[in-house]
Every structure is written in structure tokens, then in C-alpha cells.
Amino acid sequence: MAPILTRRQFGAGFAATASGLLSRPAIARGAAKVVVIGGGAGGATVAGTLKSTAPAIDVTLVEPHAAYTTCFFSNAYIGGLYDYASLTHGYGGLAATGISIVNDRAGAIDTAKKTVTLANKTVLEYDRLVVAPGIDFQWSAIEGYSPQAAEIMPHAWRGGDQLQVLRHRLEAMDDGGTVVIAAPKLPYRCPPGPYERACVIAHFLKTHKPKSKLVILDAKMTYAKQAAFQEAFERYYSDIIELNLTNDIDDFTVTRVDPATGEVATKAGLTIKAAVANIIPPQTAGAIALQSGLADLGWCPVDPASFVSAKAPNVYVLGDSAVANEMPKSAFSAHSQGLAVAAHIAAELEARPPTPGRYRNTCWSIVAPDDAIKIGADYAPGPLPGGKSGLVPSNAFVSxxxxxxxxxxxxYNEAFAWYPTLTGQIFKPASRKS
Ligand SMILES: Cc1cc2nc3c(=O)[nH]c(=O)nc-3n(C[C@H](O)[C@H](O)[C@H](O)COP(=O)(O)OP(=O)(O)OC[C@H]3O[C@@H](n4cnc5c(N)ncnc54)[C@H](O)[C@@H]3O)c2cc1C
Known part of the structure; x- marks a missing residue:
């Protein structure tokens, strides 16, 4: 462990140990270094919170994109209820607090040497590493699907261009066409997301292309906020939405697509010719987490009290990449975890005993203009059924x-107030002088 040294401690030549005792001569060194991989909901929260609460820490945020377009709230854009520019956030607010923003991709992590090698071969040293790379896709799970195929059959499940591809394809389709949404099995990013997307697309079709249909092909038997979504499908879109949940007889998992013909085929043998296909493939933790040995079975196990990796010392994994039990993979969750991770890192580096994390999630879903539903809970470390420790929910609620x-x-108004509040907290944190 590398405690942060105050100027006085440097002068005295002593450093505080984890137990808080002044014991051994300090190693003359600069500020403790924290490297954060991924400038999304989780990573940007850690970087900003850490720098504003412990300004002496040297924080570097590694993110390949110059600006971040959120996946969260993007369904409002897809449905024509929010503009694209408002989903995009630069890193200037974080840079202004003194964080070093490095616009590159982390290519490799060496947890023994405590280094991160960037795509441009620069090597960054760290005392603590935060890994928050979001998700990657299991492209091979669907025959014919690939990053190239996604240009025609967008997943639109990561922020950025893919969102515009989907929106533009909906705008360009003829009235009377069929839109297909392929929803994967859990775990995946934003469990209610496919059903909210169905609602906002159906709203667009109802108001602009009323002869069109929307077919959901779902690899699951049940889904988040099901009763309230089902009511919305019937109330607003009974002529438009057809929901096919997997059941004991038919498996509606999408197994093959053909971008040239628009065909989408299921395991049960159903083939639909889609005018617009929104293919959401099965997912894993971000590739850098998998490549660095931080994952088991595609996702990264962590200590639920701190989001410290169960696979490597001095490394935290949070957000969608982490295994957080019932805590859904959401921006709200990632932000909540980020606050706890920042507090844990600051405590460790300042040789204070860390407090176990307490977390919260709320996910709103727009089902029609002026009509939204929500689900949420608080989470704390504790025993799970079966004896393992994990994140235990309490105070759960659902529309x-x-x-x-x-x-x-x-x-609905809460959802529209939440988005600018959260993105303001993440991308424009208060800055403090060290
Ligand atoms: C359609 C849709 C709607 C959603 N709606 C909601 C909602 O209403 N509410 C909600 O709370 N959540 C919502 N979500 C979920 C939310 O978007 C994610 O859960 C959240 O973004 C996860 O945060 P994260 O930090 O783990 O990942 P991300 O936000 O994806 O950030 C990961 C970052 O890491 C970067 N990165 C990846 N690899 C590397 C690397 N090797 N080196 C450096 N950087 C790297 C990426 O460029 C990215 O910027 C929605 C998601 C979708 C798809």
C-alpha cells in the first residue's frame, strides 16, 4: 500500500501505515497514482469524486473517445423525445478539476508490475487501478452478426453512432414495415431497456408510420417491470407490438441474421423479414477486463463491500463489467458504485479505515409521452441465499x-430531471484545491 503523504509527513520523513501509526521512514515519492480505465458512468464518477474529495491524488482517466454519448436515456432520443446533442458530454469539466484525461485505449494491464499499457504503447504506473470499461458483445452467439452487420442491423446498446444508425433507419423505413427487437438472456446492460425501447419505437411508429409492426423476439421467459410494461403494450400499442417470450415449447432466442435480406431467425425456426432490425446480442464485461484475467465466465467478481477485484490486488472493477448480484447493470448503479469506490480508494491511500459501501439503484422507463415506470432498491454487502456473500437488496419498489x-x-418528470442531474454530477464535478 502506498499512503499519500502530506507535505508535513514528507518533511518529517515518516509515512502513516494502514494502522494509522507513524512507523517507518517515508519513501520519497510523489502523490499516489490512480489510473481509471473507462470514462463512462462508473469510471468518470470515480475519477471526478476522487479528485474533488482527495485533490492530492494524481488521477488519470483513460478513455478513447473525446466525448461520451450516454446509452442511458438514449431510448428517449430513439423515440424522438430528446435530442442527440443532449446525450453527449465532453471531459472538459473533469479536466478542469486537475484529472489527466488521456484519449487512448488501455491495451494491457500488468497487475504484478502495476502498469497499464495504452494502445500507443505509453506505460502508466498505478497504486490503485479502476477498471470500468462497460460491456462487450458476444458477436459469435448470432450467426451472421458482426460489427459490420451492426451498421445495417444496429444493436444501439453502446452510446454513440449506433444510436443514430437505429434512429435514421426508423426514419427511413416505409410505413407498413416490421421492426424486430432481439432481446438477450440476462445478465446484460439495462434489463428493462429492450422493453422501454419497444415502447418508444412503437410510439414513433404509431405517430409516423401507423401501418407498421414491432416484433420482440426474447430469449427469456420473464423480464424486468413485466406487469407494468405489459399494461403499456396493451394500453398504447396493442396494434403494433407483438411480444414473443421464450416458453416451454418455443425458444425465441435469435440465432441467425442476414443483413443483406433483413432476415432474423430464431432457435424455434421462426424467420422474420425485418425492415429495421435492432439486434441486442448477449454481452460480457469490457474486453480489457477479460483480457487482463479479471473475469470469470465473462463478468468480473468483486468484493461487494468495496468493488475490489476478487482476481487481482489493488484493482477495482465497477459498473456493467462487475458481478453485482441483483444490482442491475445501470448508469445509476455504476454511479452509486463509483461514489463508494472513490471513498474506498481515498481511505486506503490516506491510511484511514474504509467504510463498507452502500449502494442504490433506480431505473426509469418511458412507456409513452407523460407516462413512465420505475424500479429500484438499496443494496448492501451481506449474506445471499446459499451462504455466499454479495449485495443484498432492501427497500425494493416497482411501478x-x-x-x-x-x-x-x-x-416521467422524475426521469427527465434525473438525467441532467446525474450527468452534471458525473461530468461537471466540483473542483477543490489541494
Ligand atoms: C438503451 C439503453 C438505455 C439505458 N437506460 C438507462 C437508464 O435509463 N438508467 C440507467 O441507470 N442506465 C441505463 N442504461 C444502462 C447504462 O447505460 C449502463 O449501465 C452504464 O453506462 C454503465 O456504465 P459503465 O461505466 O459500466 O460503462 P459505460 O458507461 O459504457 O462506460 C464504459 C467506458 O469505457 C470505455 N472503454 C472501454 N474499453 C476501454 C479501454 N480498453 N480503454 C479505455 N476505455 C475503455 C468506453 O469507451 C466507455 O466510455 C441504459 C443502457 C441502454 C443500452
Whole structure:
């Protein structure tokens, strides 16, 4: 462990140990170094929170994109209820706090040497490493699907250009066409996301291309906020949405696509010719986490009290890449985890005892203009059924069918207030002098 030394401690030549005792001569060195891989909801939260709460720490944020376009709230854009520019956030606010922003991709992590090698071969040393690279796709799970195929049959499941590809294809399709959404099995990013997307696309079709249909091909038997979504499908889009959940007889997992013909085929043998296909493939932790040995079975196990990696010392994994039990893979979760990770790192580097993390999630879903539903819970480390430790939910809530229009409008307004608040907290944190 490398405690941060105050100027006074440097002068005295002593460093505090983890137990808080002044014991041995300090190694003359600069500020403790924290490298954060990934400038999304999780990584940017850690970087900004750490720098504003412990300004003496040297924080470097590695992110290949000059600006971040959020996947969260992007369904509002897909449905024509929010503009694309408002989803995009630069890193200037984080840079202004003194964080070094490195616009490159992390190519390799050496957890023994405590280094990160960037794509341009620069080597960064760290005392603590934060890995928050989001998700990657299991391209090979669907025959015919690939990054090239996604230009025609977008997943739109990571922020950026893919969102515009999907929106532009919806705008360009003829009235009377079929839109197909392929939803994967859990775990994946944003469990209610495919059903919210179905609602906002169906809203677009209803208002612009009313002869069109939307077919959901789902690899699952049940899904998040099911009762409230089901009510919305029937109330607003009964002529448009056809939901095919996998059941005991038919498996609606999409197994093959043909971007040249628009065909989407399921395991059960159903083939649909789609005018627009939104193919959401099965997912894994971000590739850098897999390549660096931080994952088991595609996702990264962590200590639920701190999000310290179960696979490597001095490394934290958070956000969508981490195994967080029932805590959904959401931006709200990633931000909540990021606050806890920043507090844990600051405590460790300042040789204070860290406090176990407490987390929260809320996910809003727009089902129609002025109508939104939500689900959420608090999470704390504790025993799970079966004896393992993990994140235990409490105070859980979920929107129910039959809620009043007023309640739904209030939930809709909450969602539209949440987005700018959260992105402001993440990308424009308060700065403090060291
Ligand atoms: C359609 C849709 C709707 C959603 N709606 C909501 C919502 O309403 N509410 C909600 O809370 N969540 C929502 N989400 C989920 C949310 O977007 C994710 O859970 C959240 O972004 C996860 O944060 P993260 O930091 O783990 O990953 P990300 O936000 O994806 O950030 C990962 C970052 O890491 C970078 N990166 C990857 N590899 C490397 C590397 N090797 N080197 C350097 N950088 C790297 C990427 O460029 C990216 O910027 C939605 C998702 C989708 C798809």
C-alpha cells in the first residue's frame, strides 16, 4: 500500500501505515497514482469524486473517445423525445478539476508490475487501478452478426453512432414495415431497456408510420417491470407490438441474421423479414477486463463491500463489467458504485479505515409521452441465499399496473430531471484545491 503523504509527513520523513501509526521512514515519492480505465458512468464518477474529495491524488482517466454519448436515456432520443446533442458530454469539466484525461485505449494491464499499457504503447504506473470499461458483445452467439452487420442491423446498446444508425433507419423505413427487437438472456446492460425501447419505437411508429409492426423476439421467459410494461403494450400499442417470450415449447432466442435480406431467425425456426432490425446480442464485461484475467465466465467478481477485484490486488472493477448480484447493470448503479469506490480508494491511500459501501439503484422507463415506470432498491454487502456473500437488496419498489395518470406523469418528470442531474454530477464535478 502506498499512503499519500502530506507535505508535513514528507518533511518529517515518516509515512502513516494502514494502522494509522507513524512507523517507518517515508519513501520519497510523489502523490499516489490512480489510473481509471473507462470514462463512462462508473469510471468518470470515480475519477471526478476522487479528485474533488482527495485533490492530492494524481488521477488519470483513460478513455478513447473525446466525448461520451450516454446509452442511458438514449431510448428517449430513439423515440424522438430528446435530442442527440443532449446525450453527449465532453471531459472538459473533469479536466478542469486537475484529472489527466488521456484519449487512448488501455491495451494491457500488468497487475504484478502495476502498469497499464495504452494502445500507443505509453506505460502508466498505478497504486490503485479502476477498471470500468462497460460491456462487450458476444458477436459469435448470432450467426451472421458482426460489427459490420451492426451498421445495417444496429444493436444501439453502446452510446454513440449506433444510436443514430437505429434512429435514421426508423426514419427511413416505409410505413407498413416490421421492426424486430432481439432481446438477450440476462445478465446484460439495462434489463428493462429492450422493453422501454419497444415502447418508444412503437410510439414513433404509431405517430409516423401507423401501418407498421414491432416484433420482440426474447430469449427469456420473464423480464424486468413485466406487469407494468405489459399494461403499456396493451394500453398504447396493442396494434403494433407483438411480444414473443421464450416458453416451454418455443425458444425465441435469435440465432441467425442476414443483413443483406433483413432476415432474423430464431432457435424455434421462426424467420422474420425485418425492415429495421435492432439486434441486442448477449454481452460480457469490457474486453480489457477479460483480457487482463479479471473475469470469470465473462463478468468480473468483486468484493461487494468495496468493488475490489476478487482476481487481482489493488484493482477495482465497477459498473456493467462487475458481478453485482441483483444490482442491475445501470448508469445509476455504476454511479452509486463509483461514489463508494472513490471513498474506498481515498481511505486506503490516506491510511484511514474504509467504510463498507452502500449502494442504490433506480431505473426509469418511458412507456409513452407523460407516462413512465420505475424500479429500484438499496443494496448492501451481506449474506445471499446459499451462504455466499454479495449485495443484498432492501427497500425494493416497482411501478404497478393501474397507477394513476398523475403518478405516471410524476415518474416521467422524475426521469427527465434525473438525467441532467446525474450527468452534471458525473461530468461537471466540483473542483477543490489541494
Ligand atoms: C438503451 C439503453 C438505455 C439505458 N437506460 C438507462 C437508464 O435509463 N438508467 C440507467 O441507470 N442506465 C441505463 N442504461 C444502462 C447504462 O447505460 C449502463 O449501465 C452504464 O453506462 C454503465 O456504465 P459503465 O461505466 O459500466 O460503462 P459505460 O458507461 O459504457 O462506460 C464504459 C467506458 O469505457 C470505455 N472503454 C472501454 N474499453 C476501454 C479501454 N480498453 N480503454 C479505455 N476505455 C475503455 C468506453 O469507451 C466507455 O466510455 C441504459 C443502457 C441502454 C443500452
Amino acid at each position: 404497478k399496473p393501474g397507477e394513476s395518470a398523475g403518478e405516471r406523469k410524476a415518474t
